[in-house]
Structure formats: C-alpha cells, structure tokens
Amino acid sequence: MNDQLYRLVYISRNEITGDDETVHCEIEKILSVSRKNNAIANISGALLFNAGCFAQVLEGLHDDLQNSFERIQCDSRHSNVIVLAFEKMAERRFPSWSMAYFGADSDASAKFGDIMQQSELDASLLKGNQIFDVLNEHLLDAEPSSV
C-alpha cells in the first residue's frame, strides 16, 4: 500500500491577470517552484496552460500527492479546482519530468482547448483520461517547452 502510485488529474481556472509578459513570468515561477518541490517529494507530472485554464497531472505516492495538492489548491493564482481523477496507477507516465509544461502555443494546449470547448467547460463531462491522454501523446513526440 505504501509504495502504491497514484495519479491526480485536475483542471482549474486561471486567475493570473495582466499582459503576456506578466503571465509568463508567473508561470515561470510556478514551474520553477514545482520542479524544485516535486523533485524533493518524488512527484512527476505535467502542467498544461491555455489562457483561461490549467490542467495538471501529478503522479506520486499517496501522502506526497495529498501534501502537494493541499498547497496547490490554496494557491490564489487559480480557482475552481476540479479533480477529474484520483486513482491508483501501475507506473509513472512522466517519470523524467518533475513538471513538464505545455504552453498556450503547444499542440497539446490546442487539443486541450478543443476538449474544453467541446465539453463547454462543463467539468462533469470531462474525463481525467482525456486530459491525461493529450498530455501523454504530446509528450511522446514533442519536448515540453520552457515558457
């Protein structure tokens, strides 16, 4: 039980305001903190950003995820955090990324935008797997970008 891996997928609404420059700067901050903290907590995953929304996949041990998520949830840079999936998994899908990033101009983000549009932002229609698949698929053929 103690070495059981879990995967958490959530989406949230972006609350960072300002011009592109400011937004980039904030996201850069989020990424650098995430990479530092996640490496320590042995958490891997990916973050997807698309103007209005974030989607994030986090993988790691139960308590580590619980801990990080408590912090992340209370971050005022996003709101309306909706958990799409919290489930056991056999192995990490993003083992080498403490936080892979897909920015607004990435294919993944465009796809994510499509999904969000299709479901008309109705989270109950969204499946954690959909987001996860987008992230996973694009990770295989594209290197996550820096901001």
Next chain:
Amino acid sequence: MPNEVAQILGNAVHLSSIGFAVVTADGVVNYANPAFCEIFLISFFETHVGCLLVEYPLIRFNSSISKLKLALNCPAPAFIQLHVDPDLMPLTLDIAALNDGARVMVAKRGQGSQIEFEPPNGPYYRDHLTGLGNRRFLDEILANWQPNSPNALSLAVIMIDIDRFKKVIDALGHCAGDTLLKLAARRIQSAIREQDTLVRVGGDVFVMLHTIGLQSIGTESVARRIVELMGRSFLIDGQQVNISASIGIAALNHGTDTITDLLRHAEFALYKAKESGQGNVRFFEPSLALQALVRYRFEIDLRRALVLKEFIIMYQPQVNLTDGSLQGFEALIRWQNPARGLLSPLDFIPLTEETGDIHAIGEWILHTACKEAMSWDGNFSVGVNVSPIQFESERIVDIVSNVLANTGLPPDRLELEITESVLIKDFDNALKQLWALKSLGVGIAMDDFGTGYSSLSYLNRFPFSKIKIDQSFVRGESSPKTRVLVQSIISLGATLDIITIAEGVETQEQYDQLAADGCKGAQGYLISAPIPTKAIGKFISDFRNKTT
C-alpha cells in the same frame, strides 16, 4: 555546584546578550539580566523590587498578556512568540518551570515561524490530533482577553463546523475522519492572520478568534474564505472527498456585549446557519438568543414532564366499517403543562426526537397504553405510534416484549403504528426489527399512508397488518381525483390482503363513501374525538347499547 562555578555562570548570564530572567508563575520578576531588561524596557532597578512582567508596555500588545500568563502557568516547558511591533523582529520566549515553581525565561529577538498565537507546548492546552490549541486554551484566552491595541479593539468568534462529518466517518472510517480534520485545520489556518487564534474545540468544530481593529471588521470575508477553502476537494485514503462547512459568527459590540457570551452566541448563529442548509455563514443577532432561550425553556419543561407526570394518553376509537362494531383505540399522547396548556404530539414530539427523550417517552407510552388497555371491558386492540428514532436503538424489540410480559396484554391486541420514514432511514435494520416484533405476535400498521413516498415496495417487503389512509385524503374525498386515489389504496390493501382503515372521518357522507368503496375501518370525529382513559368504560358500554 561549587560556588566558584556558580559565580562564573552567574557572571556569564549577567553579561550575556541573551535575555534571561527568573520569574514566578504569576509573572513577578525575581531576577533579570540587563539584556532582558533592555528587551522588555524594564529598568534594572525595578527587577529588584519584584515587578510584574505582564505590566510592561511591551507585553501589552495584541493579547500577548493572556498568552504570556498561559505560558507562565504551564507546568511543562513552554515556548511562545510575541509580536510586539510589526516592524520589529518577533520576540521568542522560552519558558521552563523549575522544581521550586519558579520559571526561567530566555528571551531572544528573531526568526521562528510567524504564528502568533501558538498555544504553549504540552498536551494540556493542545489538541493532539491537529496540533492546534484545545478548548482549555480557548477558555484561557477568552478569560484574559482585553482590547489593548488599535489592531485589537474588539473580538469576533468564528465557529466552524464540518457539515455531515458523520457521513464521512460512516463512509470512510475514523482514520479518514482524523485525516480530514488535520487537513481542514491546515486549510483554515492558511486563511487566518498572525494575530488570530485557531483552536479545535472538539469533534468537527473549530473556533477562530478574530481580532477586530479600527478598520471595518472583515470577519465575514474571512468566514467566506474558510467556507470556500473547505469546499475544495480533499484527497484522503485514495479517495476524493468533498465536504462543506457552516459558520456562525459572534462579535463583541456587534450584538454581543460580553466575552462570556461570545461562544454561546456563535453557536446559536452556527445552529441557524445549519438550519438553512450547508456551507452557510450566519452572524449572530439578538433575536437568535431569544429563540434559543424559548426553545431551551421548552426543552427543560419537556424533560421534566415525564417525571412530573404531565403526559396523558387519550384514546381515539376505531370502528369496523363492514358491521359497525367497535374494533379498538389508537393511543395519542398529550402534554398537559400548567403554563402551556394541552399540547398535541406535533408540538413536542419532534423536539424529543432531536433530544433523544423520545426513547423514554416512547417506552412510557407503550407501557401505559398496554396497561390501560388491560382494564377495558373487551378484547379491543390498542394502536401505539412508534417513532423512527426508537428503531435506531436496537432495544425496541426488548422493550415491547417486556411491556407485554409486565402488563399481561395479549400480543395480538397491540398494534404498532409506524411511518414510512422508519423504513427509509435504514431499511435492512428496520426490516429486521419489524420481523422480530411481528414474531412476538403484535400487529404492525403503516401510518399516514399516501403522504410520503408511499413506495409500494415497502408494502410488498413486509406483511403489514394495516394500512392507515391519511386524513388529508379522507377530507379531500369529495374531489374526484382524491377519491380515485383512496379507492386505489383500498384495492391495493385488498390485493395484498392488508386491512385498510381511514383516519379523520368527520362526516356521515365520508363514512358511507368509504364503506361503499370497501374500506375496512374508520376513525375520526364522526365516531368520537380522542377520549381520556377514565371515559373509556362509559364509551364502550354506550357503544354497545347503541348498536344492539
């Protein structure tokens, strides 16, 4: 310790840049080194005359007095931080109790976490689960609180309660409940300011003391933020858990005059918040106190009623619609209170269900009705209402069998009347107990049929002895729609081989109609109003004379 060493140590302490003092548990300074005097702005001379530490201006900010008093009184080593001036580094005090009761204090300026109202270490003032202060800590802080700076002119109590906490425990277990409380504590803590205090007062209730300064009070926005934070998903035991929290607020000078009323008023407000649903924030208003007082008095009177023998049972006759014969009586409780007059069950039974007094009262009704039925001239049945709450304890079967044994009433003369809600609450448990009751030989009637869900599956799952058609249908029987409904209930009864009896029959027309439709029994003012036990003998003989 050789004198020489003591002297060296003494000198070192005297010259140290770390503040050092020996004080009594009451805060009288017996010794302080110059560094300590400097930090606290005490003149070295004063320390020789036993000055009182808590009187020094530096301490008097932001409720620090009460904290310091607490820390000094703590028999275990305590560690507190005082924030004296926003621009200055916080002051850290380590306090240890010596064998003779004196306290050694070490004072440093500098870092440490920014939590201002850290309860003194040690289990006495701490909630071991969350690490927050406990009820005792809260009481001490409240007892010592004084408005003492522009940032702390007034005080608000924010009482936070997790909605349906019991449900979480039922579903996920106590361990998950504990985790939830810990995570919730951390979230709430993230919403509070340095000068505020958060404690867990027990169960799933947290109390936050919120100091109010010159600016607008802002308490409500803190409360809303907490509600918002608690509404976010928790990850517990591999599950996503969603809860909500309700909040009651009381503030000094905003409807509450004294500190001693703060907690009570916040509780009233919380109670009101919960009444109006989940995730609500309610401010205390004086009218709430009045309502609560009225209710409280009512509750007290009601609790005494059993002992003071203020309950009586009235019996309403039931007749057989096929041959007009007298069948039995339904026992109906009344509360005869000198000040309140005669109260019907609707006025007080719901409250006894909330307080749990229904168990004792329910048992009393059963016993009294069975005993009185034994004195009647004839084998008439007696119907007794049983509350869903009585089914929650597993004792109902024992109670009924004891009553039958003690009063000698033949089981087939007793009929327990239950409502659908008995079955809705916990179907399997209720069914088990109903079968056990049935095997004692007593009848089970379905009361108020037609008003609730009236799920047919209930009627199918248990052999009820009777269906009681609710009086609202009987009264409305003149409307064609209702009439069809009543007819279908009656034929349903016939199909399932369950006797149907109509309640609230008031006119001869209704009576004839029901008889024509095939209803088996009737009860209502047309036959008789409920009558006291001493009038039953006469009623029975009159009835016999009338029909023969």
